[in-house]
Amino acid sequence: MHEMALALEIGAICDRELAKLPETRVTAVGVEVGAFSGVEVDSLQFCLEVVLSERFAGVRCEIAREAGTAACPVCGLEFEVMRAPFECPECGVMARGVSGGQGLQLTYLEVE
Numbered sequence: 620m621h622e623m624a625l626a627l628e629i630g631a632i633c634d635r636e637l638a639k640l641p642e643t644r645v646t647a648v649g650v651e652v653g654a655f656s657g658v659e660v661d662s663l664q665f666c667l668e669v670v671l672s673e674r675f676a677g678v679r680c681e682i683a684r685e686a687g688t689a690a691c692p693v694c695g696l697e698f699e700v701m702r703a704p705f706e707c708p709e710c711g712v713m714a715r716g717v718s719g720g721q722g723l724q725l726t727y728l729e730v731e
C-alpha cells in the first residue's frame with residue numbers, strides 16, 4: 620500500500636531526527652499532503668498512527684492538505700484549488716492546469 624510506504628518513510632525520518640535529540644519524546648507529527656499528490660489522507664492518517672504509535676505512545680498525527688494553484692486563462696487570476704474542476708471564481712472560466720499541491724512533507728515534530 621502506497622500510504623503505508625509513506626508512513627514508514629515518515630517514521631524513519633522521525634527516528635533520524637530523534638537520534639540527534641536524546642531523552643526526547645515525540646508528542647505530535649505534522650504532515651502536509653498536496654491535494655493532487657494522489658495520497659489518500661484518511662488512509663495515510665491510519666497508517667501514520669499505526670507506524671508512529673509503535674515508536675511514540677500517545678503521539679498525535681496531524682495531516683494538513685496543501686492546495687494547488689490554478690490560473691485563469693481569461694482574467695489571469697490565480698486561485699487555490701483542492702480538486703477539479705478549476706473554475707475561476709471571478710469569471711467562471713475553467714483553468715486548464717494546476718501547479719503545486721503535488722508533494723508530501725513532514726512539516727513539524729513536536730517534542731517534549
Ligand SMILES: [Zn+2]
Pocket residue numbers: 691692693694695696707708709710711712
Ligand atoms: Zn477569470
